[in-house]
Amino acid sequence: MSWGFLRDLLSGVNKYSTGIGRIWVAVVFIFRLLVYVVAAENIWKYEHDEFECNIKQPGCENVCFDHFFPVSHIRLWALQLIMVSTPSLLVVFHVAYRENREKHHKRRLYRSPGDIDGGLLCTYLTSLILKTGLEIVFLVLFYKLYNGFKVPRVVKCDISPCPNTVDCFISKPTEKMIFLYFLVATSCLCIVLNLSELSYLVFKHSIKCYLKRYIKRCQ
């Protein structure tokens, strides 16, 4: 069980997505998941071992690290990736439900189970809203937990058992900051893609409804 599982799940989602949805899947695979696995994970690998405080007091380093990094950036990043990919499963489940219904009734109930209309449109729009909401929640969480997206070189720690105030040095702060900004940029791109897809679907179906009503009125 690893990221390959998420990749396979999302590949299934791709079939029932709009064009913008497919671009979103590509962005998530390549600029978020792949960058996470091949680059970002290694930067944060030894973050605790390389976190050094100017003190010999046992326990001080542990306590300071825990205070400044309640949840590590890399774990938050992984959670964000999982949470943001999951709403797409709603669409897969709904299509599977439609296909099951057709099998049960042994006749064609829908023009095509994967066509985005009716109930599936609502599910699709819900998944888009959830995805966007979760992206924003995680960005706000990152911002609040770490006072912006900066990673300082030094943090000053005065929690017991550290006597007085102690300087603690974070490893690779610049590299971590660069990748955090990359994470923020890709999150924002995904938010923009989701909002565009939402607007496109709402616009397309409003026009369809309006035209249907207009034709009915003319008849």
Add this chain to the structure above:
Amino acid sequence: MDWGSLQAVLGGVNKHSTSIGKIWLTVLFIFRIMILVVAAERVWGDEQQDFVCNTLQPGCRNVCYDHFFPISHIRLWALQLIFVSTPALLVAMHVAYTRHEKKRRFRNGEKIDIEELKNEKIHIRGALWWTYTSSIFFRLVFEAVFMYVFYYMYDGYQMPRLVKCDAWPCPNVVDCFVSRPTEKTTFTIFMLAVSGICITLNLAELCYLVMKICTKDSKKTP
């Protein structure tokens, strides 16, 4: 999820590439991605652990390492490979869109052989020519940008044995020693050379495509 997934995606693009494009993909997979994974990652694996400074001052090593290596070579290469591979996806998306349109026409009643559609070799002309040429152009731009970033960040392509650091909290100027500088320089020059080869292949492909369209136009006009 790793480089294998990228390889699976790009392998699909291979079918619709020119011969030079296929050579470029092979060079990318074998001399860049594979070398990165099996060799370069090991060379840079212990870079901070074995970065040693001639001081006992806690924090000095961390700060000096961060000052001299704001972003590690290995991460820059990984990003370069991802960015350079991505434009090929534009072509894959265009081909997928063309196929999707043909399938839609088939569903709407036009007679198209499904088997022939699956195995059809898509020729690089019309809108696809523009997509393909744009993807090569973006590849060139990304390669050039990354090579410049490397040069600018590391003052050339050589890895020094010794760096002198006086960032706080290091007292005065401290000597810091980089681990495996010669091996790192060798790999940096190797990756640089292969980038150069890839740039040459992309330029050749671009010229070939432009010439192809020009000769076709000149054949049309009597």
